[in-house]
Amino acid sequence: MVKTKGHNAGEDSHYHQLILNSIDDYAIFTTDKHGFVSSWNTGAGQVLGYQADEIIGKDSAIFFTTGDLKKSANKKELKNAKRFGSAVDERYHVRKDGSVFWASGKMFPLLDTDGKHLGFTKVMRNLDERKMAEDQLNQLKNYAEAIVSNSRQPILVLTGDLIIYAANDAFYNLFGLHQKAAENSTIAMLGNRMFHIPELANLLEQVRKSGNAVENFELEHDWPSLGKKYFLINASKLKHPVNTSNLILFSVEDVTERKSFEQQKDDFISIASHEIKTPVTVIKSYAQILRKRAMDSGDQFLANTAEKVNEKTDKLMSLVGYLLDTSQLELGELIIKKTIFDLAGLITECVIELKLIDKHTFFVRGKKSVSVFADRVRISQVINNLLNNACKYSPPDKPVTVNIKMNKKLDMVTVSVTDEGIGIPKSEQLNLFKRFWRASSATSRKISGIGLGLHISKAIIGQHGGKIWLKSEKDKGSVFSFSLPTSKS
Template sequence: MINENLNIYLQALNSANSGIIITDNLQPDNPIIYCNSAFEKISGYNKDEIIGHNCRFLQAQDRSQAERQLIKESIRDGKECRVEIRNYRKNGQLFWNELFISPVKNDDGMITHFIGVQNDVTDRKKIEYDLREEKSSVEEKIQQRTKELMGKEAFLASIIQTVRESLLVLDSNYVVLSANNHFLSSFKVTQEETVGKVLFELGNHQWDIDTLKDLLTKILPTNNPVTDYEVEHHFQHIGKKVMLLNAYRIEFEGQYKDRILIAIEDITDKKELDRRKDDFLSIASHELKTPLTTIKSLIQLLQRMDPAKNPDQFTTSLDKVSIYIEKLNKLISKLLDTSKIHSGNIELHLEPFEIDKTIKEAIENLSVVNPEYEISFSGCTNASVLGDEMQILQVFNNLISNAIKYAPGSKNIEVYINTVGNFVKISVKDFGMGISHQDKIKIFERFFRASNIQKKYPGLGIGLYVSHEIIVNHKGTLWVESEVGEGSTFNFTLPVIKN
């Protein structure tokens, strides 16, 4: 009877039009343990990508919203709250979320869970904006707009909206007359925040640059365009980007009009890709050349040595050759793993294994190799997973190695394992330098290396990429929670075998 009632409740939740999630307040960081179909539809993520995450992942890099602090305080104080907050779907699309949060208490009055009910109110927000605009309009403004629609400027506006590039049209005072949808989508802003504003006051004053102002002031009187002007800036809502700006005076039938057309292209990824290619070629050649040079020197030494006269030295040199050959072999293996994953040829040898036992034994082995580090282990799942145990060990060992490598001032590493829904979740926490928000976006990409750590911590930038792809191939997720200066927690989930 209890199971029948439970199934009825779950079916009811899954049939609701509102997105519903349940988080476990008794586990670290309040992870999501349930979400209904409506939540998947609203967010664009499927259930397997959501379970185990904290709800704040929906705000992506838009972290300055006051509502985030209100939610944090409500959860801390165990109170209900209602907010309207900017969220982002899996494809990066902005939507407004009306969120209701309520605590769930057990018989002892302890808060064990939180229930969140979410509604997409983007259309309502747009209607409210449209109503405000309509209310503030006067007959003169309507007549002016009608005249514009009948003129050639309306024709230009219709073209601008179809272009897959961020475009702005300014008047002679650099006030934005129109912004196309691509601009609004790229910069995560609204018409209300853009149209009617001076260019140099948009966002967090990203275009308020003296040299750019000087170039723009010369466009109308001289008709000289601004070409390929780069702006590197930490933009509001979208973070640090490199934008390429071009500006032109608009001309119709030989008659100059006091209008400026600005085209903005996001070249962040292109610049980053070029940097990564250069860095990888330089690093890979250095990493491969170092053991080869050492091996060559040792071989030359062995060739000049008489084994009978110097048996100890001969044996020591051979041992060193073996060590450096092993280093070289590991580097080549990493590159081969990357190549196999990128081409889709990675092989999985799937067998059931006890995840608790696997992680515990791995920690024991790592503790022997790194006796100066204290690797603590807590939690228990008693679960079995179907997977390639050696590849899962490769992921875990890589996370521990990174925790050691990037936390030189700390000797403590915490490993926690628990069950979230139909998944096991493994967390590796260090107390090192932490990771910036901008780097977290790309940390699992192939060959990515944060520029500020490359000199101090050399590497090829493929370990986390390989780890991420292994977990994805096991139908799990791998992500990181981190703040600069406060350490990092890498988490990954794996589906459990249902009994």
């Protein structure tokens, strides 16, 4: 029931009170001309925490914060409501328990039928949730702007609907855009639809729906104002310590010059490899002839010298082969000729050949025979690369173990090469299959190699429909594994 002070409640007043009590999400109360509470509905009790008999007759100034009371905000509200017919405020108010909340309120003068001023009616609503949402939104906006403004790299922040939320000058300058033109625009419509690119749309949709980040996506596009460009795109959900709004961080890196340089380097490698291969082949032939004649004449010193020349040309031919393979990989021309052969038998052959020149102890375990449909020469190249790496990076008194395991359900065979060597730090493992990349332990220990073996091995296994991976810890050895389909497909 609404309790009133100094008012004779008739039948109309009774129904009026029932209506007020049925509105429980709004605080509705009346005061006398001086601001003392004269009636109180159920909603007021829920919003402000007072029961009617606790608050009626008390000054409504109790609902104002100390700071607002010092500014006479309560008195100004009464004055403005009487003078202008209403007074609207949106501020923090105080509950019975002393807690504060954000509320929107409107006060009206209460007049009798003769127009005599009796007091005031106040309608108030708790806007704590809205205020919190606005504060978090502003906090997130500031957070996003801080991220983009502190980066030299072009960065864009998008909403879940792919609308421009924030961007830095580097982004606008790169694409010749103005900030005002980008406001409230979707990325697809930005700059006369210059970003309306199917690959880009699919990328952003993937991030938006799955939440999975996209890293270093290479986008080649002929831009209206920029010409043909190569960009590396990175996109991920924007993580904030408090606010979890669906924002996407989108960055662009112009790698056009780098791509041009890499192409020139690939062209040079291809040309140089072919140019080197012919004279090296000739040198090897002459070394073999010289060794044979030296052996026939009994000149052991000359024979040994010719043999060393022969060994060095073999290493040089191997290097040329790696460079040619790399060149073919970049052009998509690495030739794979598949036949059916015994993978376990090939592994045994590779181990026997390596035993002739290496002091390690080798173990071959698992399946004794398993047929695969693959390129025997290329798979031999992968096996030899993994075995040679295991030997190079582990002490000669430690064993190297090859394990062959079948997975009949997946129709796959897995080959693992395990060593007990220096291992590879986790921070370097992601880069290990990149071309020309070598682990820091290899360079610091002056272990020979140019960083192409694993890069080529990954490509060979990939073209067979398999995978290659590693498990390693520093100073605890490494396990390099690859899988191959066993069926003809």
